[in-house]
Amino acid sequence: MTELFDAKRIKEDFPALKRNVKEGVSLVYLDTTATSQKPFEVLNVLADYYSNYNANVHRGIHTLAEEATAAYENARRIISEFINAGNVNEIIYVRNTTEAINLVAKTWGMKNLSEGDRIILTEMEHHSNLVPWQMLASSMGLNIDIIPVTDNGLLDLQVYDELLDKEPKAVCVTHMSNVLGTLNPIKSMAAKAHEHGAMILVDGAQSAPHMVVDVQDLDVDFFAFSAHKMCGPTGVGILWGKYDLLDAMPPFLGGGDMIKRVYLREFDTNDLPYKFEAGTPAIGEAIGMGAAVTYLNAIGMDNIWKHEQEIVAYAMNRLEEVPGIKMYGPDAERRGGVVAFTLKGVHPHDISQVLDIDGVAVRAGHHCAMPLHDRYDLVATARASFYLYNTHDDVDKLIDGLYKVKTLFK
Amino acid sequence: MDDMYREVILDHYKNPRFKGELDPADISYQDDNPLCGDMIRIDLRVDDDGHVIECAFSGQGCAISQASASMLMEDIQGKTLEEIKEYSRDDILDMLGIELGPVRLKCAMLSLKVLKVGAYGVQEWVEE
Numbered sequence: 451m452t453e454l455f456d457a458k459r460i461k462e463d464f465p466a467l468k469r470n471v472k473e474g475v476s477l478v479y480l481d482t483t484a485t486s487q488k489p490f491e492v493l494n495v496l497a498d499y500y501s502n503y504n505a506n507v508h509r510g511i512h513t514l515a516e517e518a519t520a521a522y523e524n525a526r527r528i529i530s531e532f533i534n535a536g537n538v539n540e541i542i543y544v545r546n547t548t549e550a551i552n553l554v555a556k557t558w559g560m561k562n563l564s565e566g567d568r569i570i571l572t573e574m575e576h577h578s579n580l581v582p583w584q585m586l587a588s589s590m591g592l593n594i595d596i597i598p599v600t601d602n603g604l605l606d607l608q609v610y611d612e613l614l615d616k617e618p619k620a621v622c623v624t625h626m627s628n629v630l631g632t633l634n635p636i637k638s639m640a641a642k643a644h645e646h647g648a649m650i651l652v653d654g655a656q657s658a659p660h661m662v663v664d665v666q667d668l669d670v671d672f673f674a675f676s677a678h679k680m681c682g683p684t685g686v687g688i689l690w691g692k693y694d695l696l697d698a699m700p701p702f703l704g705g706g707d708m709i710k711r712v713y714l715r716e717f718d719t720n721d722l723p724y725k726f727e728a729g730t731p732a733i734g735e736a737i738g739m740g741a742a743v744t745y746l747n748a749i750g751m752d753n754i755w756k757h758e759q760e761i762v763a764y765a766m767n768r769l770e771e772v773p774g775i776k777m778y779g780p781d782a783e784r785r786g787g788v789v790a791f792t793l794k795g796v797h798p799h800d801i802s803q804v805l806d807i808d809g810v811a812v813r814a815g816h817h818c819a820m821p822l823h824d825r826y827d828l829v830a831t832a833r834a835s836f837y838l839y840n841t842h843d844d845v846d847k848l849i850d851g852l853y854k855v856k857t858l859f860k
Numbered sequence: 861m862d863d864m865y866r867e868v869i870l871d872h873y874k875n876p877r878f879k880g881e882l883d884p885a886d887i888s889y890q891d892d893n894p895l896c897g898d899m900i901r902i903d904l905r906v907d908d909d910g911h912v913i914e915c916a917f918s919g920q921g922c923a924i925s926q927a928s929a930s931m932l933m934e935d936i937q938g939k940t941l942e943e944i945k946e947y948s949r950d951d952i953l954d955m956l957g958i959e960l961g962p963v964r965l966k967c968a969m970l971s972l973k974v975l976k977v978g979a980y981g982v983q984e985w986v987e988e
Binding site (some may be wrong): 828 | 864865870873874894895896897898921922923924963964967
């Protein structure tokens with residue numbers, strides 16, 4: 451590990467990582483893929499907003515409202531630059547990735563799709579990038595095609611090519627699998643989708659927190675991600691879309707802020723981005739998301755990515771040592787900081803529960819990817835995930851804990 | 861939480877009592893927790909008075925779900941279906957001798973759910 455990146459020092463920024471799970475047992479947090487911990491830099495910004503300038507945004511003509519509006523819109527600019535959006539008005543605040551995908555399915559989908567149209571999904575999607583499309587397909591009579599996952603956890607791109615020949619209207623794919631960690635070749639997948647006239651939406655919930663994302667370079671049509679997985683608060687996420695696509699879409703939810711003018715029996719829709727931001731948004735949380743991005747930028751997304759690559763390789767090497775462990779997904783070079791595994795003879799719930807005795811927090815279950823688990827004939831896996839604040843020592847504690855599980859269940 | 865894997869639970873998990881299937885059986889029922897993949901099937905043979913004369917469980921899942929099934933089988937020996945219907949959550953927790961959070965409670969209660977649905981099902985059949 452380079453001296454430039456000091457995860458142990460970074461850990462100090464996160465108050466939750468300093469707590470004990472119980473007396474004498476410190477926390478080893480390996481569940482960032484579910485949600486990340488939050489640094490003081492973000493917590494202080496939330497407290498500052500709620501303590502000093504809590505006010506509703508837009509239209510208010512008083513000091514607090516003006517300060518809140520300025521901070522809310524400044525965060526939008528910070529987030530826009532973070533993913534290199536071409537236009538700040540392409541940044542739509544939503545609740546989370548799930549809501550972003552539902553928004554596209556309900557508005558872009560309803561307007562641009564019709565009965566018999568085909569859409570492409572993949573076998574490794576989180577439920578949030580399956581269910582909204584399944585709902586749309588059943589209400590509109592769409593056909594869903596699936597890109598399968600190979601034994602080593604990659605998308606079968608040969609099948610993708612074949613499916614594209616069926617002239618799909620949309621491709622909806624995750625940037626990085628939340629179970630296998632697989633990093634998908636989005637740029638080439640997007641180019642191919644466009645060659646065939648299909649829209650491509652990317653679930654960026656697991657990529658945006660961990661690596662440089664440039665939506666213009668990827669040349670995708672929609673990109674969705676959540677603040678809470680990238681050091682920010684819960685309750686806010688982003689839908690980014692190409693301006694012309696967003697502009698042509700009908701509004702999603704109706705109410706305040708998404709209108710220009712309202713009459714008794716009709717309304718005029720507001721301009722982007724407000725057209726998709728009905729009702730009072732999560733103001734403090736959006737400002738907090740901006741603070742999270744600023745925090746990550748200061749450390750550097752490239753540095754974070756390199757650190758995670760290094761730590762996931764170390765974790766996979768150490769897990770390999772433990773008899774009975776089976777890991778799922780590609781080699782460390784082709785994945786982010788996530789490892790899902792099973793231990794022979796022990797249910798993942800029991801693995802997680804025993805690890806918790808020593809303060810090691812991993813997730814156990816299907817991780818909202820039931821079809822992917824079906825594909826490997828599994829009901830559940832245990833999953834350890836890593837972020838900028840995880841160290842080799844954390845990995846070592848996981849391994850020690852797994853030996854303890856083995857002793858208990860031998 | 862250390863208590864959760866106390867000796868008696870691990871013993872029932874590693875050496876389950878009444879594990880298997882009965883064919884034929886008077887009552888057979890199975891259910892699962894799709895969220896965690898625990899599955900339990902219970903087979904019962906009952907005499908004319910409704911007493912359990914033989915029972916067996918099968919399935920897969922975590923230590924808590926499987927140990928509680930094993931303990932429950934041990935406990936219902938010779939009981940009547942009417943008595944089985946009186947079993948509650950607390951009876952299972954007493955058998956396990958541990959406290960459980962909401963997620964693990966579902967694991968622990970799966971066998972009771974299967975048993976009770978099975979017991980009520982046969983009652984309806986008798987009344988028919």
